[in-house]
Amino acid sequence: MTSPSLEFEDLEVDFPTKDGIVRAVRGVSCSLESGQVLGIVGESGSGKSVTALAAMGLLPRNAIVRGSVRFKGRELLGLKEKEYSDVRGTGIGMIFQDPMTSLNPVYSIGWQIAEAVRAHQSVSKEEALLEAVRLLKTVGIPNPEDRVTDYPHEFSGGMRQRVVIAIAMANNPDVILADEPTTALDVTVQAQVLASLKLALTETHAALLLITHDLGVIAGLADRVLVMYAGRSVEMGSVDDIFYRPAMPYTHGLLGSLPRLDSDGSERLRPIPGSPPANAGEHQGCPFAPRCPRRAAICEEQEPELTLVPGPEGAEPHRAACHFAEEVSQAEPGKLFAISSGDPEAGPVR
Amino acid sequence: MPDDTSLSEAETTGSQEVGQHSLPMPPPGGHLSPLDEHGMTGDAKSQARIVLGRFFHQRLAVIGVCTFATLGVSALLVGIFWTYSYTDITNNLNTPPSWSDPFGTNSIGSDMFSLVMHGTIKDIQIALLVAAMATLVGSTIGAVAGFYRGWVDSLLMRLVDLILVVPILAVLIVLAHIVAKQANNWFFLAIIIGALSWTYVARLVRADFLSLRERDFVEASRALGASNTRLIVRHMLPNAIGPILVNATITVAQSIVLESTLSFLGLGIQAPDVSLGLLVSQGQDSATTEWWLFVFPVVFLVILILSIFLMGDGLREAFDPKKVKTRA
Numbered sequence: 001m002t003s004p005s006l007e008f009e010d011l012e013v014d015f016p017t018k019d020g021i022v023r024a025v026r027g028v029s030c031s032l033e034s035g036q037v038l039g040i041v042g043e044s045g046s047g048k049s050v051t052a053l054a055a056m057g058l059l060p061r062n063a064i065v066r067g068s069v070r071f072k073g074r075e076l077l078g079l080k081e082k083e084y085s086d087v088r089g090t091g092i093g094m095i096f097q098d099p100m101t102s103l104n105p106v107y108s109i110g111w112q113i114a115e116a117v118r119a120h121q122s123v124s125k126e127e128a129l130l131e132a133v134r135l136l137k138t139v140g141i142p143n144p145e146d147r148v149t150d151y152p153h154e155f156s157g158g159m160r161q162r163v164v165i166a167i168a169m170a171n172n173p174d175v176i177l178a179d180e181p182t183t184a185l186d187v188t189v190q191a192q193v194l195a196s197l198k199l200a201l202t203e204t205h206a207a208l209l210l211i212t213h214d215l216g217v218i219a220g221l222a223d224r225v226l227v228m229y230a231g232r233s234v235e236m237g238s239v240d241d242i243f244y245r246p247a248m249p250y251t252h253g254l255l256g257s258l259p260r261l262d263s264d265g266s267e268r269l270r271p272i273p274g275s276p277p278a279n280a281g282e283h284q285g286c287p288f289a290p291r292c293p294r295r296a297a298i299c300e301e302q303e304p305e306l307t308l309v310p311g312p313e314g315a316e317p318h319r320a321a322c323h324f325a326e327e328v329s330q331a332e333p334g335k336l337f338a339i340s341s342g343d344p345e346a347g348p349v350r
Numbered sequence: 351m352p353d354d355t356s357l358s359e360a361e362t363t364g365s366q367e368v369g370q371h372s373l374p375m376p377p378p379g380g381h382l383s384p385l386d387e388h389g390m391t392g393d394a395k396s397q398a399r400i401v402l403g404r405f406f407h408q409r410l411a412v413i414g415v416c417t418f419a420t421l422g423v424s425a426l427l428v429g430i431f432w433t434y435s436y437t438d439i440t441n442n443l444n445t446p447p448s449w450s451d452p453f454g455t456n457s458i459g460s461d462m463f464s465l466v467m468h469g470t471i472k473d474i475q476i477a478l479l480v481a482a483m484a485t486l487v488g489s490t491i492g493a494v495a496g497f498y499r500g501w502v503d504s505l506l507m508r509l510v511d512l513i514l515v516v517p518i519l520a521v522l523i524v525l526a527h528i529v530a531k532q533a534n535n536w537f538f539l540a541i542i543i544g545a546l547s548w549t550y551v552a553r554l555v556r557a558d559f560l561s562l563r564e565r566d567f568v569e570a571s572r573a574l575g576a577s578n579t580r581l582i583v584r585h586m587l588p589n590a591i592g593p594i595l596v597n598a599t600i601t602v603a604q605s606i607v608l609e610s611t612l613s614f615l616g617l618g619i620q621a622p623d624v625s626l627g628l629l630v631s632q633g634q635d636s637a638t639t640e641w642w643l644f645v646f647p648v649v650f651l652v653i654l655i656l657s658i659f660l661m662g663d664g665l666r667e668a669f670d671p672k673k674v675k676t677r678a
Contacts, residue, residue: 084575085575094573096566098566102569103567104589106591119580167570
């Protein structure tokens with residue numbers, strides 16, 4: 001009865017390059033229920049954006065996509081451009097990372113919002129512009145009646161991103177994909193933009209797929225979290241699971257490399273040593289193993305599958321891809337890694 | 351629908367920004383259509399206005415526009431109101447400039463003033479037609495090539511290369527010779543010149559599209575469900591309008607030069623029709639004796655081309671985003 005708004009099943013995306021095939025996404029499965037916020041976190045190159053673009057049908061033409069992406073039960077992969085047009089905008093809206101470039105510089109923002117409205121609804125130009133004013137007001141642009149005739153260069157970055165949000169919600173989509181919506185912004189305006197995003201969600205009742213590498217954003221907005229590493233989902237669970245009972249060393253590493261407000265300030269950050277593998281598909285074993293403090297012989301041989309992690313009674317399923325998930329989940333969040341070895345004050349390396 | 355509450359909020363926020371908006375906020379309940387909003391915010395800042403403003407800030411560009419307009423309008427008026435038509439033949443042969451014939455008369459007694467003016471009109475006519483055709487064809491082909499890339503791009507650009515490597519004058523002479531005897535051959539001349547001059551626009555637009563297609567706003571519009579045609583026409587072409595317009599003015603000037611060259615060689619406009627190039631060619635033999643037969647058409651040709659180049663330069667400056675000087 002209630003099929004999820006957006007569902008990925010075993011999504012795989014390969015890019016053929018001169019140096020062989022790059023496996024950007026290697027079997028991601030997750031689903032987004034209506035009204036829910038799913039956060040995807042991970043380092044650059046972990047396949048977050050590619051996953052979102054695959055749902056939008058916006059991957060480069062040479063990309064090889066396998067698996068399944070379903071929007072309200074309808075298979076999206078393999079849709080023709082024409083058929084995709086009814087999904088884009090009305091079904092799934094998208095917010096891009098850089099508001100400086102995702103607005104057309106030669107049109108007023110009112111025109112651009114109206115254009116989005118008129119692309120899918122048969123309304124007059126005047127009505128579309130009134131709708132634009134209403135949307136601008138919803139996302140918290142002051143003086144929308146005046147600003148609607150302004151051009152993108154007359155807006156600040158945060159305001160532009162709010163305009164982008166207004167455009168994304170123009171056709172009441174069921175799902176909004178936000179690809180690092182706050183990354184290009186000043187920290188101080190991030191909060192405002194997130195507030196606008198929340199307003200947009202309450203207004204449209206849309207589900208949100210929030211891609212970010214900012215755990216703070218996830219903590220503030222997401223219901224469920226998917227952690228990606230080297231093209232795979234390595235952990236999936238509720239926000240509480242991820243922040244308080246992480247069962248994958250990588251998630252520990254992400255948490256440990258963030259400063260905490262509730263620490264006494266004397267504690268040092270614990271960065272993850274090394275960098276992600278360039279092309280994970282080629283190697284045997286767990287792609288995180290070379291950087292993992294908990295690695296064992298089995299990690300070099302066998303790539304772990306997502307398995308259920310035992311948690312508190314009645315909690316949502318919490319899955320992690322680690323041979324030692326249960327043991328890792330007992331550790332104090334973020335403390336799995338050693339304090340940076342390059343730090344002279346850190347003392348001798350363990 | 352924005353209602354009264356939205357307005358009162360607009361008023362409160364507006365009052366904090368009095369410095370920016372010198373005009374009062376609309377009264378509550380007033381019309382809200384952003385189209386006919388009080389002039390200041392909307393139209394005053396539209397892109398076209400900004401460019402026009404910058405354009406008219408340049409003295410040379412203004413001179414170019416004025417000269418071109420004066421030339422065109424006066425040539426039209428002369429064609430209608432002047433005593434002699436360019437086809438009239440009188441008994442005053444080879445008379446130097448006088449009050450009744452300001453530019454003198456030629457060896458068959460035609461009034462040079464009406465001839466030069468008619469030639470000017472004809473040149474402008476041909477040049478505008480050429481520029482319109484070349485811009486339309488070139489922009490379309492360049493846009494398609496740059497947008498789709500791949501084999502479409504290769505095919506179209508090789509076609510462009512093919513036309514570019516052909517010696518243009520040789521082809522023009524051959525083709526012009528074929529149509530030389532046609533009645534109203536200025537139209538065919540324009541088509542021939544146009545068919546050979548769209549390549550520059552095509553390359554320019556393609557280059558612009560290659561960079562535009564990678565821009566996020568194109569992706570964003572696609573994510574909103576815009577079709578390829580819509581992306582090209584509505585979203586990308588307006589971003590390339592600067593180079594296209596500048597190139598169009600250059601094409602105008604170039605096609606005047608090309609037409610004059612052909613006419614000079616006797617392959618362009620055919621008598622009794624006239625063009626400036628034809629007049630120059632007819633007057634060259636007597637340039638030292640009956641100077642007025644030669645000097646006036648040459649001067650008009652030079653002024654015409656110069657004024658167009660001045661406008662083109664002005665447009666280029668006006669569209670240049672790095673020019674901050676005249677921005678305000």
